[in-house]
Amino acid sequence: MGYLNKLILTVLCLSVSVLASALASVDQAAPKFSATDSNGAKISLDQFAGKTVILEWTNHECPFVKKHYKSGNMQALQKKYTAEGVVWLSVISSAKGKQGHLSGEKANSVSVSSGGHASHILLDESGELGKLYGAKTTPHMYIIDGKGMLRYMGAIDSIRSTDADDIPESTNYVTQAMSELAAGKSVSEQVTAAYGCSVKY
């Protein structure tokens, strides 16, 4: 019994330390991942070496996500950055049966009807990718530079609300970080408190 307890404890400690060391943090190499997209293709971070990658955690039924889609804010960012050669990955980490969970086909039709411009929609119903990056909310945004370094993690903007009228008044942290990176500067606000619905793990 004592041996078993010890073994369990050791295993627990091991799994925790693996998790802790793998957690995403800024100015560190972004955790590597591979996932399946809404068209069934295997997507891995490695295949985008040399390109900037933006990760966007989403749940189309969450009121905070709706704020940024009904206003066209998120789609405008997707359009702008993908046109510049940036890879935009929208990630759905809702577990099966939970709010926001979508099949690949459904995810595509939601994207088409909202006028989305994501490069890929990643289906992460196991929540593995979300937990690897510590995604807590929808939206939750991450920017990885061409060298694979994580340069921004946090909120989409500075005003925590579900009201689209607040968007023009807010500072968009993604735009801010992207402009600073493009100008060769360091990102002024690298980590912000993401706001939104809980990711439905």
Next chain:
Amino acid sequence: MKTLIIVSVLFLKCILQASAAFALATEVIEQPHIKVRLISEHGVLSKGVDTYLGLELVPEAGWHVYWRNPGDSGMPPKIRFTAIDGVDVGEPLWPVPHKIPFGPMTNYGYEKVVLPIPISISTTQQSALIKLDAKASWLVCKDLCVPGQARLQLNVPLKPVAEISFEAKAIEQARKTVPKTMALLGGTAVAGENDNIEIQLFSEKPVFRTASTIEFFPVNEQLVDANATAEINWKQNVVNIKQLKSSDFFKIPETIAGVLVVDDQYYWEFEFAVE
């Protein structure tokens, strides 16, 4: 018989008028998964009175609203009043929250709450009707979240003598659970070993001397992992808090603030500048 009816009617009218003067609250606004009202501690206000309004939020069973720091997700309720000359409405006070676990995350919030809102009357008028006009908004969640908002209009008579309302009790109850400011000799906060944030507080008074339990709620976001258990040690006037840093922790903020719940009945708020 006729006289009896008239007397009865008059009597009834008196009762109605009396209760109208003492009850002071907006109608209950029913919105998806929540009932909301604005209430007043005073049914009649007068010049120089410092009192409280209350934003009452009553979610449906199983649903919740959020504390000022909502934890891993969510959003605290907001209320904004249209300015009135001679009436100063302050920021809402926050009764102590509790932890609401959700999957691998934890939020800080309430199953129901009255947020006391300080109001002071400095008008030179003797008699008037103070027309309070507020816009409140909230997020109510279970496994899903539904945002809501409402306009809350409450007319409070201003007379030479102030009177308490029926709702005073609810506001008084809520105020008892608003943490009191803890006078500090000082405090420190560091990002320590094993990804822990370590906070040490020195109270002016030995408020922890007889404590058998202490619970910690951070006011700062991006500091500690709401889902991790805090390791808390105390003695006399010193308390040490060690808790895993939040995944979005970036650096120790300039000011650290938090709430300590001692023995489930004493509520303290502390704040100190990090040297």
